[in-house]
Amino acid sequence: MVHALHEARRVLRPDGLLVDLRPVAVHRRVGVMQAERYRPLGVMRETFDNDRAADRAVTEVEREGLFKAEGRTVFDCNRTMDSLDEFQEWLADFVKLGQQPSHDWLVRRVKRALDETRGKARVVVSGPLVLRVLRKQEAPSPNPPLRPIAEKRGG
């Protein structure tokens, strides 16, 4: 991850911006919405190892003086799906990409809820995203300039 950030810095013009957009490390909520009424079904059980590693990588390049944080925004991001198939497809990708544990228990709950509404409800997955903005800094000099040594007088 740190290497990817170094590459990003290389291709950025001086003073360029790095935008890091990803989910906040909190568990997503899953529910169904019918006629503007939301019914919660469960909270996902994601692991956040990758997120923590990404945070460490960003902190490291800031500490190296390669980027400087300029801003941070957190906002809600919902996904809506019309069928159990769509939800399962999204969940399968999510589990595969993020190496997440199986959520079969949640699929069963969503299926039951959709069956009860005869398919008239939509599945809603909610969780906040964070958008961080960092500005490219001039590379710190590997060797700081030497200070002239004051001559001793007298003695």
Add this chain to the structure above:
Amino acid sequence: MPLRVDPEENEMCALKGVTDWRRKRVLEIGCGEGRLTGRLAQLGALVSATDPDAQLIRAARRKLLQRFAKQIHYAVGKAERIDHPSESFDIVVFAWAL
């Protein structure tokens, strides 16, 4: 209606708050099927979008709207080895890719 991400457009609102994207040269890393890429183009950016998964890049090209064809270029690529010259972008976006 298929899967809809961020129907409230909170993400678009947050992106607008970052900078004026018009005519900016943007490298998007981890573009997937191009959902965010389309939004960046909508904001006026000129986007080079990459993803390590060739299948996702093919899907992104299929979904590319004609009106953004001159603003978006998709390519297979890895974040650890960016195939572009130094200092060639105004903004680099990591889209869920760090």
